[in-house]
Amino acid sequence: MAEASGDRVAAILALVRRNGRVTVEDLTVRFGVTPQTIRRDLNDLTERRLVARIHGGAVLATGVENVSYEARSQMAADAKAEIGRAAADLIPDNASIVIDIGTTTEAVARALLQHTGLMVVTNNINVAAEMRAYPGIEVVIAGGTVRQADGGIVGEATVDFMRQFRPDHAVIGVSGIDSDGTLLDFDYREVRVAQAIIEASRNVIVVADATKFGRTAPVRLGGLGDIDVLVTDRCDDERLRRRCREAGVRLVEANARRPARTGRAVRAGA
Numbered sequence: 001m002a003e004a005s006g007d008r009v010a011a012i013l014a015l016v017r018r019n020g021r022v023t024v025e026d027l028t029v030r031f032g033v034t035p036q037t038i039r040r041d042l043n044d045l046t047e048r049r050l051v052a053r054i055h056g057g058a059v060l061a062t063g064v065e066n067v068s069y070e071a072r073s074q075m076a077a078d079a080k081a082e083i084g085r086a087a088a089d090l091i092p093d094n095a096s097i098v099i100d101i102g103t104t105t106e107a108v109a110r111a112l113l114q115h116t117g118l119m120v121v122t123n124n125i126n127v128a129a130e131m132r133a134y135p136g137i138e139v140v141i142a143g144g145t146v147r148q149a150d151g152g153i154v155g156e157a158t159v160d161f162m163r164q165f166r167p168d169h170a171v172i173g174v175s176g177i178d179s180d181g182t183l184l185d186f187d188y189r190e191v192r193v194a195q196a197i198i199e200a201s202r203n204v205i206v207v208a209d210a211t212k213f214g215r216t217a218p219v220r221l222g223g224l225g226d227i228d229v230l231v232t233d234r235c236d237d238e239r240l241r242r243r244c245r246e247a248g249v250r251l252v253e254a255n256a257r258r259p260a261r262t263g264r265a266v267r268a269g270a
Contacts, residue, residue, distance in 0.1 A: 012042070016060050021054075021210060085111045087111065088112045098162065101153075101154075102207075118137045119167075120139050121142070123152060123158050124153070141153070142193075145158075170205065175217040176212050176216055177212050183223060183226070184218075186218065195222065203229070206227050233255055
């Protein structure tokens with residue numbers, strides 16, 4: 001029996017807050033109603049500025065402020081773990097790597113703990129705390145202003161610090177990827193650091209789960225042409241696939257079979 005309209009809408013909102021993204025198809029099956037009914041529910045939530053519509057579903061509305069670190073840690077947690085493992089597969093032992101701020105980049109850090117001979121430079125206190133105890137990993141932490149909300153280190157001192165390095169790999173998180181391939185985030189100070197990391201790195205890996213596709217944020221970090229690899233859990237957006245091909249970006253979907261680790265770095269187009 002289908003839920004009452006108000007209960008169903010509240011349940012949909014709870015799902016979006018937990019997972020970051022919902023689809024009309026999944027919600028139709030879950031609640032036993034028609035796609036038209038689900039679209040009306042999503043339109044209602046959109047009008048109340050609680051969700052934002054995307055092709056085939058909706059994501060959590062963000063406006064100009066990101067959701068809390070605790071909420072982001074829980075959103076799409078399984079997908080982020082898969083992304084972390086897939087991104088770690090692209091990084092060999094005995095490499096230098098910069099790991100940026102974000103809950104998805106933290107998943108990559110956890111997946112790298114069994115690597116050896118790594119030099120990890122980070123402006124993420126959570127990453128440093130996770131990796132520091134492992135003897136095969138040297139951790140270098142940036143100076144700057146620590147954001148109380150999530151342990152990210154930002155500011156001009158952080159930008160200058162990152163410019164001292166020329167790492168083999170960089171792992172960057174984003175808050176959204178626009179339909180035209182623009183990489184987006186919320187904090188311009190964080191973006192300045194990420195841009196410095198991208199400029200300095202030989203191989204730039206952006207990690208983003210599928211909830212980030214079509215998600216808006218006010219600050220432009222860069223474009224697909226600035227990176228080498230995009231690692232996600234899945235990509236159902238054909239426009240984004242096409243833009244990756246046009247930009248020469250390797251698209252890695254974690255839900256597909258992952259290549260075994262090798263002793264060399266994997267470059268875009270390899």
